Amino acid sequence: MITRTGRYTLLFDQHPMAAGFAAVVGKKEGEGPLARQFDKIFEDTKLGQETWEKAESAMQEQAVHLALDKASISPQQVDYVLAGDLINQCTSSIFGLRSLDIPFLGLFGACSTMALSLGLAGLLVESGAAGTCAAVTSSHFCTAERQFRFPLEYGGQRPPTSQWTATASGCAVITPSTNGGGPQIAGVTFGRMVDMGIKDANNMGAAMAGAASATIVDFLNDTGKKPEDFDMILTGDLGQVGSDLMQQLLSRENVELGTHYADCGLLIYDRQTQDVHAGGSGCGCSAAVVCSYIMNLLKTGGMKNVLFVGTGALMSPMTVQQGESIPGIAHAVWLKSAY
Incomplete structure (x- = not known):
């Protein structure tokens, strides 16, 4: 049963669960602090494929198969696969998953896509509209840079506010929680678009900070929860610039996250030893962190409650070139341990 509480939040009585989850990453991500959490680390950024785009598709396909296994x-037992990525028309998802022969729901939430797909998968399973759903997304540094900024050969200087698009993919297979002790989805708050007036495609954290703040406030107001009710409130992916700005915005609402706060873009890399500037970003960043480190802790009872707030910058190369500002979006998914 689904219960609407407050203005924006849906709570799930049966708590659909992640029966299987997997994360695959590239070489740089495999050199970061979470290396041991990932299911597979690829040393070749092209995964033996002809192009980076084909490599990202192959990475997403592998994540799905690993999670299903x-x-x-x-x-054949999956009713829907909910997937998206950063490339035009969800190219990586379409070509990576076309061989599965599963009804496909293509999503675009930019870097919030993992939270969006998890929330919608939970909604489908909780409502009985589906028995099993796969939620998956991916990103690749080379495909994203080529589309949104400059050709890699250009060698442009990256400003301190820029973030490193993760070469990664994560998948969670969502089923009813009648069997097993997998991480559970207790509820979801689908976010509103918030435009901070940011026009710099190299400052995604600032563009998304307002949306993250708004969604966290909406969730807390709707549910009556407090930050201390959670082991972690996790954004993905604001990086250092966006995380600092979001917490300033939350302070204006008398919300202090304190030590309960973390960001996927700051967890996946070591900013002191890896050249990632403000941190990580990309659809695959939060997907890989959540579908490994976070869900592993929830599965073993190492954490009981996590509020995962996936953040996205809703832009295209065309809108940036035309001087449009970049609206932000954030979706919150309440993840619980079965123990």
């Missing part, structure tokens, strides 16, 4: 579920 861990859940002991075949593709």
Whole structure:
């Protein structure tokens, strides 16, 4: 049963669960602090493919198959796959998942896509409209840079506010929670677009900070929860600039996250030893962190409650070139341990 509480939040009585989850990453991500959490680390950024775009598709396909294998579920048992990425028309998802022969729901939430797909998958399973859904997304540094900024050969200088697009993919297979002790989805707050007036494509954290703040406030107001009710409130991916700005905005609302706060873009890399400037970003960044480190902790009872707030910058190369500002979006998914 689904219960609407407050203005924006949906709570799930049956708590659909992640029966299987997996994360695959590139070489740089495999050199970061979470290396041991990932299911597979690729040393070749092209994964043996002809292009980076084909490599990202292959990475997403591998993440789905690994998650399905861990859940002991075949593709034929999946009712819907909810997927998206950063490339035009969800190219990586379409070409990566076309061989699965599963009804496909293509999503675009920019870097918030993992939270969006998880929330919608939970909604479908909780409502009984689906028995099993796969939520998956990906990003690749080379495909994203080529589309949104400059050709890699250009060698442009990256400003301190810029973030490193993660070469990564994550997948969670969502089923009813009747069997097993996988991480559970307790509720979701689908966010509103918030435009901070940012026009700099190299300052995504600032563009998304307002949306993250708004969604966190909406969730807390709707549910009556406090930050201390959670082991972690996790954004993805604001990086250092966006995280600092979001917490300033929350302070104006008398919300202090304190030590309960973390950001996927700051967890996946070591900013002191890896040249990532303000941190990580990209659809695959939060997907890889959540579908490994976070869900592993929830599965073992290492954490009980996590509020995952996926953040996205809703732009295209055309809108940036035309001087439009960049609206932000953030979706919150309440993840719980079964223990």
